[in-house]
Structure formats: C-alpha cells, structure tokens
Amino acid sequence: MFEAKIDATALRECLETVTAIVDEGKLRITDEGLKLRAVDPANVSMISFVLQSDAFDEFHFSCESEEGDNETEIGMDFVKLLGILGIGGKEDIELKLDEHAQKVYIRMGSLAYTHSLLDPASLRKEPKVPELEFPAQVIIETEEFRRAIRAAEKIGDNIVLGVDGEEFFMEAEGEMDKLRLGLTKEQLIHLTPKTVSSLYSLEYISAMSKGMSHAENITLNLGEKYPMQLDFELAEGKAKISYLLAPRIESE
Amino acid sequence: MFEAKIDATALRECLETVTAIVDEGKLRITDEGLKLRAVDPANVSMISFVLQSDAFDEFHFSCESEEGDNETEIGMDFVKLLGILGIGGKEDIELKLDEHAQKVYIRMGSLAYTHSLLDPASLRKEPKVPELEFPAQVIIETEEFRRAIRAAEKIGDNIVLGVDGEEFFMEAEGEMDKLRLGLTKEQLIHLTPKTVSSLYSLEYISAMSKGMSHAENITLNLGEKYPMQLDFELAEGKAKISYLLAPRIESE
C-alpha cells in the first residue's frame, strides 16, 4: 500500500532531474521515501535519486510483498508523467499505488491521471554504484556552472573540468576558439586544493545542467581522468540527487 | 456602404475564434453586425459567429443590393487578416468596404491595409445549422476546460465529454494511461444533471480551445453519442460564438 501527497512543484522538479538521464525506470518505494538508480541508454551517466518521505505532506507505505522485503519496486514512464504534471497547476498532487492492478493513480485538483506501470522485467536492472574516491571537491552556485555550460555549447562537444591548485576551471576548445571559466577558492562556496582534471562529453553535462536548474548550489567531486560526481538537493533538502558521469578518453 | 471602427484587441480575439475553424469564408454584413457561419474543410466542425454592431465604436451600414436584401456578403481570408492585425498595436481599427472595387480598407493607426475580397462563388456555401436538442448543459471556466484539453493532448487522439449524474467529466485514454477531469455541480457554474456522453476528436477540440482562450466561461451543450455545441462570448458579450462538433463513432 502506498499513498502520498506532495507539492506539485517539488515533484515536477524532482522528475526533471530524472528525465535528464532516463526516460523510464524502476522506482523503489520504501518507508524512507522514493528511490531510483538508473543509467542512461549509452551507459555513460548514472543518477542516484532519493526523495525522502518527509518531503511529502502525507506519506503512507506498507509492504505487501511475500518475500518480506521492505520495499516495492514499480516501473514508470517518467517522461510521460512529467508531461502531464507539466501542464501546470500549483495544487498538491496525490499519488496512490494499486499494486494488484499495476497502476498508479495521480490526482491534481480536479484532474485524475491513471498511469499503468511498466513491467519491471522489461526495464534495465538497477546499476551498482561503483566505489569511487574523489580527491577534489568544489561547491559552486548552480547558475554560474550552467552559464559556463551554455557558453561551452557554442564552442565544441567536450569540456574539461578540473581543479588547478586553488582554482576550479572548466575549459572547452573549438577549432578556432577556446572558453575557460576559472574561479578561485574565494569565488566558490568550497574548494579542495588539488591538481586534477578530466574530459567529459558536453552532451551529457548539458542534460544534467537542465536537470539541476532548480538547485541553488551543486557539489562537484572530481579526479584525474576520472568520473565526476555531481550532487545537489531539491525540495528544501529533502530530495538528494547524484549524477555520475564517465570521463572521455582524451584524443591527444 | 459599410464603415466601422472597433477596438483592435476585440477584433483580433474575434478573428481567432474564426480561424480555429476556417481559413477563409463568407462574412455577412447587416444592420445588426457581422455574421459568419462556416464548416471546416472536413465537415466535422462548424462555427456560428455574430459580432454585434454595438461592439463597434462606429458602425455604418447601408445595403446597395438591387435585390433588396438587407445584407452584403463578402469573401475574406481571415488568416491573412489576423496575421496583419497580429503585429500589434492597441489603437482602434477602422474598416471600410468598397464593394465596387471588391476591397476592404483597414486602417490601424498609420498603417493602411487593403484586402482584396475573395470571390464568394469560390467559397463554400454557408452551412445550414442542424436542428439539435441537447439534454445536458454545463457552464465551466474556460481555463479549467483548456487545462484538461492540454493534458489530454499528451494522452491520445480522442476525448469523451459527458455528464454522469451531477458530475461533468472529460476522459482521454491512451495505451498505457488515462486522464479524467471530474467536476461536481458545485465546482461548475451550471450543470443539468443527466447521464450522457460522447466521443470527440481531440484535434478539433484543441483548435476550438485556442479559439476560445479569451472567453471567461464556456457553455457546453451535450448529448448521448451526439454533437456538442460550445458557446461563449467575447467583446463584453457583444460577440457571440458557437462551435458545433460532430461526435466520433466509438470503436468499441
């Protein structure tokens, strides 16, 4: 049994972080809230998503599984759901799961939306989160990061993110030009001094950049020719999102 | 002889209701105002439109017809005219018909636009309005109706509109999901309790939904597997528009 009630904007913003990586996936419902972990179709990026039960105005869950698991897994089409939520309205959204019918009922004011669950067997397995250690960490205002990404999109397909001593930098290079964002420790919310950098596909970072647009700050975890982990919070800190992105092999 | 002056916004909003159904058509000018009745090219929907002479700041009409008719019929390209009016400006619009030259002169501030009339013989005949009796009537805020239509567009191609006892409902069904707007008598401006419903093409209702966007309320006249008549007013009640839409035959 799962029944819950949540602010429409909070749910919409959370779904946007998910659809930046995958169109559909498995959502796990537990006592603690909603959880999701998924990789994009090309296996380049991953999202780990938790929307805590205390982000909801109401949250009732009890597991009916015979196996004694303390969670229920449902397959959802996030893009479709976001499309419906996106028509607007600021009223609370009520969610209700009917496991037997394999449906989720969503109520937005006078609109009732019934979403048939996807067969979890038809969906990709939840990925394992690799064990990673990041030597450098940077906390930056989201808008500053997003602006540099928008500019980099005009230049090329890849971007280098790194820390050079006490400076965080982003660098994109085209045939005729080059763009560099450099921010010293003082201009950042936090920086671990280090010397590391990695090359990433701008296509994936651009998608993530849209997904994070409602977060105030983001935390970048970086290494040398290493994956990047990008963390942020929504719903007044009660939604926690981590994007993980594999580095590109530099051609030179 | 026809000469008139009208607020630009009022004329623009009226033209938008017409172009939701037809691109061009015959406009009748009478003492009482401007009138139009037209069906869309596929014969699925019809508009009956009256813009009363008292909606104009000035309205002068005298018929020069030898047949003693008390009206003049002109063929117009409404899409083209709306395109020109749509470039904006809030000043009054002056209209002047030159029947001999078969032109309409339109003045918007310092811009003068001359529109050659279409040959009425090249245009479809004005349709007869079928005699219909509607068992159920619902009055609803336009924005509530339009929001449900926008959501339904995400689901499928058809929509059911009906009254179920004291509830008005709209229902769209896709392969994987279903959307339902349900409003009780208390949530509506008016409702005739009844049990009727019909299926309509969403394509046509979407077009009408754009056409009615400036109206505050709309009146839905409904029946069982029956056409729907959708009435609303613009120009402070001095423009009266009725859309008529044929039902679809349900496939089940």
Next chain:
Amino acid sequence: MFEAKIDATALRECLETVTAIVDEGKLRITDEGLKLRAVDPANVSMISFVLQSDAFDEFHFSCESEEGDNETEIGMDFVKLLGILGIGGKEDIELKLDEHAQKVYIRMGSLAYTHSLLDPASLRKEPKVPELEFPAQVIIETEEFRRAIRAAEKIGDNIVLGVDGEEFFMEAEGEMDKLRLGLTKEQLIHLTPKTVSSLYSLEYISAMSKGMSHAENITLNLGEKYPMQLDFELAEGKAKISYLLAPRIESE
C-alpha cells in the same frame, strides 16, 4: 597593442548591427575606436560601423605596424563572438589583442574566451563607399519603422520606401492585398519634402530591422530609384552605424 573594457550590453548591441549584414569581416582598430565596413555576400547591402574609443570604459591602443599605419586590422567571426556574448551577464567585457598569436582574449567576469583571428587575406576586401547624394531625408522612431516592416513581411518580398510631398510612406503589395504606412511631417521627427521612391528587397530590410532594434530613432536617406542609406546610433551616440541598400529594379 590593444586592450579595452566596455559594457557588455553596448558591445552586444553593436555586434548585432554587424551580424545583420555579415557573419565575419575585418575590424580596424585605431586611436579613434573600432571601425568596420563590409558588404553582404550578395553585394546588395553594406554596413559602415564606428564604435568610438570614448564608448569604452578603458581603451588603449598603440600600433606596432612597421609600415607606420596608425591602425591594426583583424579578421573576426562576429556571429561566433555574439553567440558567446549572448549567453548573458551584464558585467563589463575586457578585450585584449595578441597580434603575435593572432588571438583576441575576451573576459566576461569569470569566463575567459579566446578567439583566433581569421586570416585577413581570406576575407573580402573592405568595400569603397559609393558617392551618393540623397534628395530626401526622414527621421522616424525605430519602433514605428520596425512594426511596418513586420507587417510588410506578411504581404510580399519587396517594399517601396518614399517621400510624397510632405508624407513619408512605405508600401508592400501582395497578390491579394496591399499595406501602406503613411506618416506626415508632423508624425515624424524630420522630413525633407520631396517626391521620390524606390523599391527594396524586404529580406535585407528585415535583417537591418533586427540590427537596429536597440536604436531609438533612425534616419532614412532616400532618392528616386536610388540606394537607401539608413543611419542610427547606439552606445549613447558613441557607436555610429550606416546601412546602405541597393534598390531593386521594378518589374513593371
């Protein structure tokens, strides 16, 4: 040596006037400021552009040329540069030329953009400005002019601009309709009474119309079947732009 600092909005607006005519070109740097003269690829329109050194917050230039010229010529991709500046931000922009490396360094807050100069030999020669005498001059509010252009775009491909006695007019004719803007001397900022008119390609005037969108007034210099010169200022009068447009030969 060239180093300068300028308000981001002023530079962006100036670049927009240039990209209305050409994508890339030769910019001359002198003591007096930045200068450019270029024709579009089809040789129909020309821009003469001066951004005075006093429009800059800082402007340092000294010529290193051995030939003793008092100017430096650089080849730039204006569209690319405007794309980068267009991502926004209102901070000052710092420009620095490295002639040996053939690069321009542009700093916008924490973003540093390096633009490789184009080989001037690969660019078209700077055109000569033809000697022209214009019998009629009209000064008009930019927005009034642009609105007439937007309306004319709905009608046809060409537009007549002229002065008829004490009236300035713009006229576009389609197959079925005709649009005319007529403004008397009293409705204009200035008019030289005359009787002249010429036909121009709307495509070029539409591009210019975008380029001039931030100017308050424009000055039209007109003649009989003659080129048109369109002058305006930006950056508080410290940027001076002239568009020159060849007339079309009237088909009748």
